[in-house]
Amino acid sequence: MTWVNDVVQGLLLGGLYALFATGLSLMFGVMRLVNLAHGDLSIVAAFAALAIVDAVPVNPLWTLPLVVPLMFGVGYLLQRGMLNFTLRGADPLPPVLVTFGLSIIIQNLLLEVFSADSQGLDAGRIEDASIRISDRLAIGWFPLLTLVVGIAVLAGLQLVIGRTRLGRAFRATSDDQETANLVGIDDRNVYAVATGIALATVAIAGIFLGIRTTFAPSVGPTRLIFAFEAVVIGGLGSIWGTLAGGLVLGVAQTLGAQVS
Numbered sequence: 001m002t003w004v005n006d007v008v009q010g011l012l013l014g015g016l017y018a019l020f021a022t023g024l025s026l027m028f029g030v031m032r033l034v035n036l037a038h039g040d041l042s043i044v045a046a047f048a049a050l051a052i053v054d055a056v057p058v059n060p061l062w063t064l065p066l067v068v069p070l071m072f073g074v075g076y077l078l079q080r081g082m083l084n085f086t087l088r089g090a091d092p093l094p095p096v097l098v099t100f101g102l103s104i105i106i107q108n109l110l111l112e113v114f115s116a117d118s119q120g121l122d123a124g125r126i127e128d129a130s131i132r133i134s135d136r137l138a139i140g141w142f143p144l145l146t147l148v149v150g151i152a153v154l155a156g157l158q159l160v161i162g163r164t165r166l167g168r169a170f171r172a173t174s175d176d177q178e179t180a181n182l183v184g185i186d187d188r189n190v191y192a193v194a195t196g197i198a199l200a201t202v203a204i205a206g207i208f209l210g211i212r213t214t215f216a217p218s219v220g221p222t223r224l225i226f227a228f229e230a231v232v233i234g235g236l237g238s239i240w241g242t243l244a245g246g247l248v249l250g251v252a253q254t255l256g257a258q259v260s
Contacts, residue, residue, distance in 0.1 A: 005137045006254045012140065014230075014250025015147030016212065018243045019205035020223055021230035022153060023198030029237030030174050030194040031087060033095045037103040038227060040110075040220030041199055045071050045206030047110060047215075050119055060121035060211055068203045075199030079192040087191065103220065110217035121210035146208050151243065153201055158239045160197075170194060174237075 024038050035041075048070060049063040082102075086094040123142065130138040161167035172180040173190045181187055209215060209223070226249065234245030 002136060003255075003258070006258045007251055008137065008139060009143070010251030010254035011247055012143035012147050012250070013254060014243075014247035015143070015150040016205065016208060016246075017226050017230045017249050018246030019146070019150040019153065019201065019208065020227040021234070021242045021246055022150075022157065022205075022239075023200075023202040024224075024227045025231045025234070025237060025239065025242045026157065026194055026198045026201070028231065029239075030170050031191050032092070032174075033083065033087065034092075034099070034228075035198075036096060036099040036224065037106060037220075038099075038198075038202060039222065039224030040103045040106040041071070041074075042202045042206035042209065042223050043110065043215055043217065043220045044074075044106060045199075045203035046121070046210035047114055047119070047217075048203075049121060049207045049210060050114075053121065060123055060207060064204065064207060067207060068200045071199040071203035072196040074196075076192045076196035078199075079195035080188065083195065084188050084191055103224075107217050107220060114217060116216060116218070118214040118216045119210070120214045121207065123211045127211065142211065146212070149204065149208070150246070153204065154239055154243050157197070157201070161239065166190075166193065 020039075020042060024035060027033050027035050027038075045067050048067045049060050052058070052063045052066060053060050082098065083095060086098050126142050126145070127140075129141045131141065131144075132138045161170055169180070169185050169190050172183075172185060173187050177187050180190075205223075206215075230245035230249050231242055232245070233248050234241030234243070
């Protein structure tokens with residue numbers, strides 16, 4: 001039963017990893033861009049939620065309607081104002097260097113504003129509540145919520161990409177940017193919307209991370225590693241592969257900890 005519990009907890013943890021990886025997978029699938037500031041932007045969302053909670057004492061889950069649109073706007077402006085200029089040409093190095101520099105800037109800005117202390121978001125009773133299956137197996141309500149939200153986000157994103165005009169623009173621009181421009185698709189706007197959606201999903205992941213564990217300005221690169229691993233395991237640019245990669249990574253981590 002101990003091993004069964006480890007597998008279950010790993011699947012629940014994988015939901016969080018899938019949430020982190022969704023935006024990274026989307027940006028790579030549409031733009032072939034690896035955003036090295038991805039993890040740091042999730043921490044920005046967590047600190048934004050913390051600032052709201054400090055100003056107005058509410059459950060951090062209620063900050064999602066504010067933080068998610070805010071991060072969408074940040075992503076849109078970031079792509080239109082900076083990253084679009086790095087995508088001209090076939091050289092993949094400029095966007096990597098720019099996002100690496102952006103990662104360093106974000107970490108230092110967070111250090112200046114919030115200090116290096118670890119912080120956390122208190123969501124109340126849901127953090128400790130669980131569904132007890134047996135004496136050795138319990139499913140936490142909050143990890144279960146995280147997994148459900150992760151699946152819902154991935155399903156919604158798959159629906160947008162597969163069934164909407166915006167999704168067709170994503171696919172067309174990803175397949176052939178020049179031909180998409182010829183039929184009237186503004187690739188710069190498409191890229192900006194894709195980045196906005198990516199940061200909206202990473203905002204959800206950042207807030208859920210802040211509730212699940214502590215966070216600090218310096219932990220962004222660690223979050224990036226987990227997200228990148230999930231994307232690579234599931235297949236670069238694959239939406240449902242991202243979920244599979246996150247689940248595999250979560251189970252591998254919990255089983256590895258048990259063996260250790």
